[in-house]
Amino acid sequence: MPESSTMRAAILHGPADLRIEDVARPVPGPGEVRLRMEAALTGGTNTKIWRRGSHARMGRAPMPLGHEGAGVVDAVGEGVTRFAIGDRVVSANSAPCGACPACERGLTAQCDDMLWLTGFFAEQLLVPARIVAQNLHPIPPGLAAETAALSEVLATVVKGSDRTPARRGERALVIGTGPLGLLWVRVLSASGVHVTAVGRRPEREATARALGADVVEHADAFTPGAAHADLVIEAAGTAQAWDLAMRSASAGGRVNLFGGLREAEDVALDPRRLHYEELLLTASFHHTPYHFADALRLLGEGFVTPALLLEEQVDLEDLPAFFDRAGAGAGPLKAVVTSASRSGHRAGA
Numbered sequence: 001m002p003e004s005s006t007m008r009a010a011i012l013h014g015p016a017d018l019r020i021e022d023v024a025r026p027v028p029g030p031g032e033v034r035l036r037m038e039a040a041l042t043g044g045t046n047t048k049i050w051r052r053g054s055h056a057r058m059g060r061a062p063m064p065l066g067h068e069g070a071g072v073v074d075a076v077g078e079g080v081t082r083f084a085i086g087d088r089v090v091s092a093n094s095a096p097c098g099a100c101p102a103c104e105r106g107l108t109a110q111c112d113d114m115l116w117l118t119g120f121f122a123e124q125l126l127v128p129a130r131i132v133a134q135n136l137h138p139i140p141p142g143l144a145a146e147t148a149a150l151s152e153v154l155a156t157v158v159k160g161s162d163r164t165p166a167r168r169g170e171r172a173l174v175i176g177t178g179p180l181g182l183l184w185v186r187v188l189s190a191s192g193v194h195v196t197a198v199g200r201r202p203e204r205e206a207t208a209r210a211l212g213a214d215v216v217e218h219a220d221a222f223t224p225g226a227a228h229a230d231l232v233i234e235a236a237g238t239a240q241a242w243d244l245a246m247r248s249a250s251a252g253g254r255v256n257l258f259g260g261l262r263e264a265e266d267v268a269l270d271p272r273r274l275h276y277e278e279l280l281l282t283a284s285f286h287h288t289p290y291h292f293a294d295a296l297r298l299l300g301e302g303f304v305t306p307a308l309l310l311e312e313q314v315d316l317e318d319l320p321a322f323f324d325r326a327g328a329g330a331g332p333l334k335a336v337v338t339s340a341s342r343s344g345h346r347a348g349a
């Protein structure tokens, strides 16, 4: 059967308005690669984009949704030599320009001209030349596509932990038990620190413990200061959690404000504590090609048990209903999005 000229893709048209549509099937130009998606992942950031209809960096509706995923190369453009049809790869969702002042200083997550890629919730994905050149990675043999797809979230945490390295024997507090908070728990426990996790979903306590948390507390029962935390990771992305993070650090402690807030949200600082108790406040955003590759390497070494995070599988066609549920706070940690319809063989097409 000849390949049809359209494919199925999830397009966000506005806040909470996601539709699965026929869109033009992309054809790779020079330097570009097309993937047949094997596994894309949902996550907290996607739910946030779905709810808001936009993301501070990745764009605004109408936009194709999905920015974590892996697949098989099924077409390559002119001049592509590093990849061939049939290669299993995981694509990052960005690539820095490499030439701006931020890139020249090595701060590639702050690139002035970052190229962003969304649209992983689709039968196929066109990977732009810059990402092919810098941030498209072969999947190690034997590693499942859905596990490799965790590289994106893990890369943000690996980069964040470069920002606030943990020292063996310290006490760390992680606020938020979403996928990012839980990966922080894993990274910190691997560094030999005592980890307390604070979250709102009781069903995630066992997962937090399995990933290395020593203590798990419900947010409502948690008292700031009780953790005596040398290092606090805010991974909930709310103003309330930012406030809790800054109040929970011990004197001389470090705080990594990891979850991004909406533009309108404000957080008060306590100048007395900041100065006299020498708090170090920092943040980390996104990842770099270096951290993405490092995260994929860790996943290939079995650093994370994927089943702890990948709680569901959902068909591309069922994504609008999935986000209705996830947006109401009843979604899984992460779901693996697959497409039963294969290029040109969709039932009824």
Ligand SMILES: [Zn+2]
Binding pocket: 096, 097, 098, 099, 100, 101, 102, 103, 104, 110, 111, 112, 113, 114
């Ligand atoms: Zn740049």
